[in-house]
Each structure stands twice: as C-alpha cells, then as structure tokens.
Amino acid sequence: MSDLPAASDQFIHVVDDDEALRDSLVWMLESSGYAVRAFDSAESFLDAYTEDMTGCIVLDVRMPGMSGLEMFDELGRRRCALPVIFITGHGDVPMAVSALKKGAADFIEKPFGERDMLRLVEQCLEQERANRGKRMLEADTARRLEHLTQREREVLDLIIAGKLNKQIADVLGISIKTVEVHRARVMEKMGANSLAELVQNVVTVEPGVAAR
Known part of the structure; x- marks a missing residue:
C-alpha cells in the first residue's frame, strides 16, 4: 500500500441505508486517512452523481427503494467508471457474483474485518487512478491527432505500418528529407519521446490504424 491511502481528489462513496453500519464504515475509513461521502439510499447517491466523481463506491446490495444492484445497473447506463465494492449478506452472494460478471470490482460479505475492507478499497482506488490516467492520455492523444496536417497524418499511418523513411518517401512521392521533417x-x-511510445499511444486510441 502507498503511504497516502488515496489521492487528494479521490473519495469513497458509501451507500447504505443502515445508519449504524454506514456510520461505522465512515469512521473506519476516515480514521484510516480516506475522504468519505455517505449516502443513505441509492436515490440520494444518484441525485448527487456527476461524471467527474473520482474514487470508488462501497454499496450495499439490499436497500429499500432502489437496490444496490439496480443502482449499479443505472450507473452502467450512465457509463460510470468508478469501481464498485458490494456489501452483501450471506444470501446475497449469488447476486454479488452476478454483479461481478457485469463489471463490479469486488464484494465483501458481512460481517467483514477492517483489514479486508481497507485492502479492497485501496485496490479500487489504485484501479481508478490508473483508469483515469489512461483515459486522460487517450483524450490527449486524440486531441493531438486532430492537430496533425493531412500529410503528417499520412506519414504517421505509414510509420505505424512499419515503413522506413525511404519506403514512406516512395509511397508519398516525396523526398526522404521531407519525410524526416514530417516525422520530426x-x-x-x-x-x-520514442517511436514505441508514439505507436502505443495512437494504437490505443485507434486500434484499427495498425491494420491499414
């Protein structure tokens, strides 16, 4: 685990109608250095939900009104990228396993130990940080691609196809020196910073480009 349990902009969103359990979770997480937001229902969380939320969600499976599973499905429709840890009773395990198949991060069964919960939370926060960094890199790459000229884009596609400067020059009908300028x-x-980094970033955003 890292020295700091969460980045300063990450929150653990606890959604549970059981006030005693909710308060206990909030106390445990906050005393471990995490920033926490608590909600007493799925509806109250969804009312507060925004696309720029970060961190992870700790979500009870069974709640009056909208259940945790129904909230998870709604988050899927909203393309929410926050990892979700389900809190389950013994009889809820099959439902939690079903949620895992739909993309939930994990589930923890009541009664659970503090160490187990903290381990899951830290894993989810690390996952969310990594995923957010990946999305930011992809968005930056897409923006950069839009600023290439048509000729630069043609050179880029041929670079990704593994063509050497001389081959690119022959395909485009330009001099090797001009290819070198466009490549730079x-x-x-x-x-x-390297050809490998260039290819990896572009192929991540446009997987089909390598097959052109």
Missing part, C-alpha cells in the same frame, strides 16, 4: 513534426506534435 509528428513526434513533437504527439508529445512522444
């Missing part, structure tokens, strides 16, 4: 501009505009 592509590397600069894409913010890539």
